[in-house]
Amino acid sequence: MSMKVKGLLIVVTGPSAVGKGTICSALRQEAPEVRFSVSCTTRSPRPGEVHGQDYFFISEEEFHEKIERGELLEWAPVYRHWYGTPRGYVDDMIDAGYDIILDIDMEGARRVRDMYPGSVFVFVIPPSMEALKRRIIGRGTESDADAQIRLQQAPKWIEEGLQYDYVVVNDDLQTAVAHLKAIVTAEKSRTVRRGGALIRRLLEKGELD
């Protein structure tokens, strides 16, 4: 189909440690037609990593210039390095008609919501607060004190999910991935998106191809 319809920006977010990255990785394997954002990072490439495919590897100076020029949708430090989502790559994908998924934290999601009001926001929740607690502690990437703070703040974060479009429970991974896939498929069928373009094309050309 040669219709010029923009791609969909799907933001997957949720409280820290809820497992949104795992869902997105699984979707990546099942839905190769969906693109994923390629992040910028200031860390060095590991053996086998390809610039522009795994990451855009840039210097710390370039990274901060990008922030200043508004070229990053969102960014965060992880250990001693910076990671961020380049706006240009996302825009290029959308303009080319590809659907692209951003797996980002809630602060980043808020920023994207302001910049791309037409995006779809999927909020991932745990099956229980206890499960989230186990995941936060199980990560072992932070001190006990940090984990305690995250646990205390978890209800506040989860409540923020009421502001987003969809809720996916990360209990059974396959179910969660199936729901995320269904959301992408359904959103594309919406009349306000590709659905309406199909109707207009059918009326204009008499056919869809």
Place this chain on the structure above:
Amino acid sequence: MSMKVKGLLIVVTGPSAVGKGTICSALRQEAPEVRFSVSCTTRSPRPGEVHGQDYFFISEEEFHEKIERGELLEWAPVYRHWYGTPRGYVDDMIDAGYDIILDIDMEGARRVRDMYPGSVFVFVIPPSMEALKRRIIGRGTESDADAQIRLQQAPKWIEEGLQYDYVVVNDDLQTAVAHLKAIVTAEKSRTVRRGGALIRRLLEKGELD
């Protein structure tokens, strides 16, 4: 899950002869958890047909009383008999938390939209006007003159699809059914529907079960 969440009313509509019935029948086999409306009819049961399962078999007098009492969502004559969708059955299913699909013509869909503003409307379009024409003629259930009128009116009907929520193309049946299934799954995940109820339950009880 014992949450009291109402079921979803999904209305599948589209121009006459577009094949929405075929899509709904296929979905029925693939998604047994989705209910379908049981129609009222004034015709007699055929061997094996069960009252309340295949149809509600009622007299012509009862049928017209139902219309007068506002108990039918929509109705239409087919040959010498009446067919209609009983409101009570649909309401009972929704209240019991079942998702229910109505496969109805566009006039019926308009009426349901006024009565159930929270419903989801899926509009089925043909892959081409030529394909729709073949289907209208191929049905052979109407005179050439009637078929001509339908063909002439088709663009006007299809344009009305812009007012509904989703568009599904009836080209490849499996794709169309997959899209309809995805729409049902995604709609249930919406924060304004079950998704938000899940968040509130997680915050109140600490778990979803």
